[in-house]
Amino acid sequence: xxxxxxxQILKQTLWNxxxxxxxxxxxxxxxxxxxxxxxxxxxxRKMELYANVILQPDGLDYGTVEQHSQADELLEAIRYxxxxxxxxFLKPSELFSELAKRGNSGNKNNFILGDLANVLTSIEQSTMxxxxxxxxxxLFEDLDLTSSKLGKTEDAKNELIVKVLTHxxxxxxxxxxxxxxxxxxxxxxxxxxFASGAGKKAxxxxxxxxxxxxxxxxxxxxxxxxxxxxxxxCGSGSLLLRVAKEVKEVGEFYGQESNPTTxxxxxxxxxxxxxxxxxxxxxxxxxxxxxSPNHLDKRFEAIVANPPFSANxxxxxxxxxxxxxxxxxxxxxxSKADFAFVQHMIHQLDDNGTMATxxxxxxxxRGAAEGHIRKFLIEEKNYLDAVIGLPANIFYGTSIxxxxxxxxxxxxxxxxxxxxxxxxxxxxETILFxxxxxxxxxxxxxxxxxxxxxxxxxxxxxxxSxxxxxxxxDSIHPATIDKYxxxxxxxxxKENDYNLNIPRYVDTFEEExxxxxxxxxxxxxxxxxxxxxxxxxxxxxxxxxxxxxxx
Numbered sequence: 001x002x003x004x005x006x007x008q009i010l011k012q013t014l015w016n017x018x019x020x021x022x023x024x025x026x027x028x029x030x031x032x033x034x035x036x037x038x039x040x041x042x043x044x045r046k047m048e049l050y051a052n053v054i055l056q057p058d059g060l061d062y063g064t065v066e067q068h069s070q071a072d073e074l075l076e077a078i079r080y081x082x083x084x085x086x087x088x089f090l091k092p093s094e095l096f097s098e099l100a101k102r103g104n105s106g107n108k109n110n111f112i113l114g115d116l117a118n119v120l121t122s123i124e125q126s127t128m129x130x131x132x133x134x135x136x137x138x139l140f141e142d143l144d145l146t147s148s149k150l151g152k153t154e155d156a157k158n159e160l161i162v163k164v165l166t167h168x169x170x171x172x173x174x175x176x177x178x179x180x181x182x183x184x185x186x187x188x189x190x191x192x193x194f195a196s197g198a199g200k201k202a203x204x205x206x207x208x209x210x211x212x213x214x215x216x217x218x219x220x221x222x223x224x225x226x227x228x229x230x231x232x233x234c235g236s237g238s239l240l241l242r243v244a245k246e247v248k249e250v251g252e253f254y255g256q257e258s259n260p261t262t263x264x265x266x267x268x269x270x271x272x273x274x275x276x277x278x279x280x281x282x283x284x285x286x287x288x289x290x291x292s293p294n295h296l297d298k299r300f301e302a303i304v305a306n307p308p309f310s311a312n313x314x315x316x317x318x319x320x321x322x323x324x325x326x327x328x329x330x331x332x333x334x335s336k337a338d339f340a341f342v343q344h345m346i347h348q349l350d351d352n353g354t355m356a357t358x359x360x361x362x363x364x365x366r367g368a369a370e371g372h373i374r375k376f377l378i379e380e381k382n383y384l385d386a387v388i389g390l391p392a393n394i395f396y397g398t399s400i401x402x403x404x405x406x407x408x409x410x411x412x413x414x415x416x417x418x419x420x421x422x423x424x425x426x427x428x429e430t431i432l433f434x435x436x437x438x439x440x441x442x443x444x445x446x447x448x449x450x451x452x453x454x455x456x457x458x459x460x461x462x463x464x465s466x467x468x469x470x471x472x473x474d475s476i477h478p479a480t481i482d483k484y485x486x487x488x489x490x491x492x493x494k495e496n497d498y499n500l501n502i503p504r505y506v507d508t509f510e511e512e513x514x515x516x517x518x519x520x521x522x523x524x525x526x527x528x529x530x531x532x533x534x535x536x537x538x539x540x541x542x543x544x545x546x547x548x549x550x551x
Contacts, residue, residue: 096169219302
């Protein structure tokens with residue numbers, strides 16, 4: 001069986017379990033339980049596999065090591081190694097398989113809720129004082145085993161949890177295969193499935209994979225390795241992980257998330273994708289108000305983000321002394337924090353880095369403070385590289401059309417100037433505009449970007465970027481495509497008073513076919529003749545029936 005087939009089976013199996021077992025529980029609530037228990041099983045199996053490697057020279061097995069005469073010494077040695085390698089420790093009696101076995105024993109001693117709660121707490125406490133403490137702290141706080149949502153009685157709660165553990169125990173996560181990430185991808189699939197049914201709430205933690213792929217490919221253009229990637233509104237971490245799929249290697253992952261539940265989900269997602277705890281740093285606070293003290297002094301090679309659209313923020317005058325905002329002279333308005341997030345990301349962007357962020361269309365043309373910031377970014381800094389218009393209704397919970405802004409601190413191409421509108425211009429003297437708003441597939445109530453739509457966006461951008469072969473198009477610049485994209489000069493943007501509304505640059509007007517007036521007149525005459533004949537037929541029928549004609 002191929003990896004792809006295994007992945008599809010695992011995805012569907014896990015999703016079926018989630019749907020079959022949640023009963024009347026809200027999907028958003030059940031998500032925290034099913035994802036949490038999948039994560040617990042993952043940690044258990046990783047612990048067991050690693051411990052067995054350590055014990056193999058002595059011919060021992062982790063499942064039975066507690067029966068050994070030197071069990072305490074062996075477990076302490078394994079704990080020491082596991083905390084460095086895995087970041088946590090589980091005793092043999094705390095493994096997922098042991099609790100699932102006890103819960104499914106069929107006797108009166110199958111009540112496991114108390115022991116399960118203790119095990120989840122033990123996982124977190126095992127990291128205290130170690131380097132991984134911040135990465136595992138309060139990780140299971142959303143798995144409330146006392147919640148009435150699980151059942152009205154303790155027995156009912158226990159019965160549901162036992163069912164979940166039993167079903168999951170029967171699934172092979174294939175963790176022995178170190179080259180496989182089918183579980184990580186299945187976990188991501190579950191997050192996406194729950195998000196698609198969560199309405200507005202989904203925007204808090206998940207960016208659709210189609211959009212994630214575009215952002216990831218934009219920031220990895222001309223890159224095979226990244227020192228670091230950062231997402232200041234990282235949600236479940238899907239964007240960060242998507243970037244890693246586009247290059248051979250990412251050194252470190254950084255993110256910040258204000259929602260505690262989503263913050264926990266992100267850390268789980270990182271670990272489930274086998275990102276070592278020493279390689280990621282996720283922080284739980286409001287990015288604009290309380291940016292991570294560990295992040296502020298760092299500069300990142302790639303930044304991706306899907307910030308909350310037009311969110312409220314304080315816009316306090318105190319921010320004018322903040323290095324992130326002070327250069328601009330004005331702050332983003334209280335009711336629209338979009339440019340505040342952009343300013344924060346630019347502050348964190350490395351000189352050789354690229355950032356791509358999804359924003360509402362209003363950032364392209366709104367005036368006042370936003371117009372001032374937009375002008376500063378283009379005229380004073382010249383950071384804006386591309387503007388990409390996306391279709392409406394591709395995000396969960398909102399139907400508004402959105403755009404992607406691509407920004408770079410160093411836009412110099414270091415190649416020969418390109419001829420643009422009869423002038424030889426350097427790349428940094430232009431801005432690329434793409435109108436992909438009409439390129440999508442309608443799937444039920446949602447608009448979806450297919451692979452060919454994504455490829456067209458990325459190919460167009462990369463034809464605009466350095467060191468790529470131009471495509472054959474009937475235009476002066478290889479990135480200009482009729483009714484789809486346009487390479488504008490900075491002078492043109494200035495003439496438009498720094499208004500970036502895409503229709504000002506990309507002409508998508510479809511001229512109607514000329515009307516043949518003579519043919520239309522003949523058609524009208526023929527229609528009059530046909531109507532007269534029909535009236536005569538109706539009149540004859542009415543005369544035969546002895547009734548009045550209707551005209």
